[in-house]
Amino acid sequence: MSKPKCWQDVPIGTIAWGASALDVETGLWRSMRPVLDLNKCISCLKCWVQCPDMSVQTDEEGRVSGINMFFCKGCGVCAEVCPVDAITMHHESDFTSEKREHGENPGMVADHVK
Numbered sequence: 001m002s003k004p005k006c007w008q009d010v011p012i013g014t015i016a017w018g019a020s021a022l023d024v025e026t027g028l029w030r031s032m033r034p035v036l037d038l039n040k041c042i043s044c045l046k047c048w049v050q051c052p053d054m055s056v057q058t059d060e061e062g063r064v065s066g067i068n069m070f071f072c073k074g075c076g077v078c079a080e081v082c083p084v085d086a087i088t089m090h091h092e093s094d095f096t097s098e099k100r101e102h103g104e105n106p107g108m109v110a111d112h113v114k
């Protein structure tokens with residue numbers, strides 16, 4: 001296979017319109033779900049820093065307050081870096097009985113904080 005001469009030769013993914021991340025709820029791709037236990041959380045912000053999707057949310061005081069399930073991909077980085085095991089990963093199939101919004105939409109942040 002010959003090496004591409006420039007980036008235009010490489011088949012790449014494209015986005016349909018600017019700022020589409022706000023409209024495309026990519027959390028639908030997730031097969032694993034992080035569950036945050038605020039009783040254990042010491043708000044060290046390691047998960048906030050490491051989340052590749054900026055899905056960890058903070059309150060007005062800068063403390064971790066939840067996870068945005070509309071965009072979280074379930075990669076598990078947050079659970080891996082948490083020093084106090086405040087985040088655990090669960091199969092999406094464990095949540096099949098919860099109220100869904102927009103079809104398969106996983107719901108609002110507060111639904112995933114215990």
Ligand code: SF4
Pocket residue numbers: 036040041042043044045046047048064078081082083084085086087
């Ligand atoms: S890494 Fe763990 S302890 Fe630190 S802010 Fe996130 S959930 Fe809380």
Ligand code: SF4
Pocket residue numbers: 034050051052053054055056067071072073074075076077078079
């Ligand atoms: S599972 Fe991954 S995408 Fe979701 S909040 Fe944790 S680090 Fe972010």
